[in-house]
Amino acid sequence: MPSAKVARGAGKIPGGFFKREGRPTDRETLTSRLIDRPIRPLFPKGFTSETQVIATVISVDGRHDSSILALTGASAALMISDIPFSGPIAGIRVGRIDGKLVSNPHQDEMENSDLDIVMACSREAVVMVEGGAHELPEDVILEALDFGHRAAQPLLEAQEEMARQVGREKRTVVAPQLDERVMAAVVEEYGSRFTEALADKLERRDYLSNLKAEIAAQLESQDIPVDDLGEVFEKQLSAVIGSRFSSRKSASAAVLSMRFGRYPVKWGCCPGCMDQRCLPGVKPRPW
Structure with a gap:
């Protein structure tokens, strides 16, 4: 889902050897990832049609962040299309200026902010978040x-209203069904064998590979297609691992501890310094 800021949007003409628009910059690549992460999981399983969402900045004022607008615009474009999409979502940047939270602050205002969080929000929850802060307490975060989730609600309402007015019917996607015979063989006949794979990390990979080959051989001997074996196998393994960790008690968890301190400087201005003036017997440098 590329996002491109063309030079003409800022009233500039590329100079130097390349007189035309070049490849995406690092910022545009990061913006594309920012759009892709919250949107990709919202397509239904079984939707295999090639889909591109291209956000092109054709005008920029230097104050508003185009990446946040591109995220919301990508969701709006999918909402009014016939592409099946479990949206909408909206992008919000949250800053904290003079102790006050601000949604979508201007770029010059962010210089005085001690918080920078970029969020993608749905109606129910925050689906993606990234950012940083200057050692703020957890309750402020x-x-x-x-605050950002509440600020995104008007943008979500606007997209839903746009979709209602356009009224375009979504495509129907039929989710693929797994072969029940494969599921029965993996879960019922070999289900107990998966717990043995958790005993030793070093032998786990070979054990699972051999187990998968054994199941495949049995299915083929019964003339059962093994196309769905990989997905069923991974689902069963995830279920066993999840149940193992959910059943662990807090008393059985490993106790983590940490000690910290300064590395002892034996000579010189820093560890490993070989300056003649910093050898033993010579007063270290003041820095």
């Missing part, structure tokens, strides 16, 4: 997430 949680307040910022709640």
